Every structure is written in structure tokens, then in C-alpha cells.
Amino acid sequence: MLVVSRRAGESIVIGDDITVSVLEVRGDVVRIGIDAPRSIAVHREELLAQLARSNQDAASPADDAVDSLANALRDRSTEA
Secondary structure (H helix, E strand, O other), X not given: OOOOOOOOOOEEEEOOOEEEEEEEEEOOEEEEEXXXXXXXXXXXXXXXXXXXXXHHHHHOOOHHHHHHHHXXXXXXXXXX
16 A cells, blocks of 8 residues: 655546545545546445445345245245
8 A cells, every 4th residue: 555645735646547636634534536537436435335235235135035935936836
């Protein structure tokens, strides 16, 4: 990991087409701006973690939902 010190108004450049600029420093909060091509996704880390959890929850149905579906299918097959 590269660690650099920057002040408000200063930037770093990543590759040929990504610029990260320090816009404002207020106490322990730093506002940054990121200039990158639209083809590069830029997300806040906490939102990616939340999205990953949501996807995992959606992909892993609760046990009672699986049991309920299995029972419904079993009942349907015995009616035929």
C-alpha cells in the first residue's frame, strides 16, 4: 500500500486516467474527488460490503423456506 500525505487542493494520479484530489479537510473528515473513466467502477467500501451481504442472503434462502418448498412439491406429487 502506498501511503502519501496530501493537503486540500493536492492530487495523486493513478495510471494514465485516474486522479484522486483532496477537496477539503475538516477535522477528521477528508472530502476527496475521484476523476476516472466511466468504465471504471468507483464505490465506497462499506457499500460493497453491504451489497455482498445482501447478495449472499438472497442466494441462501432460509431453511424454513426450503422445507416449505420441498413440502409443497411433495404434496403436489402425491395429488397427481
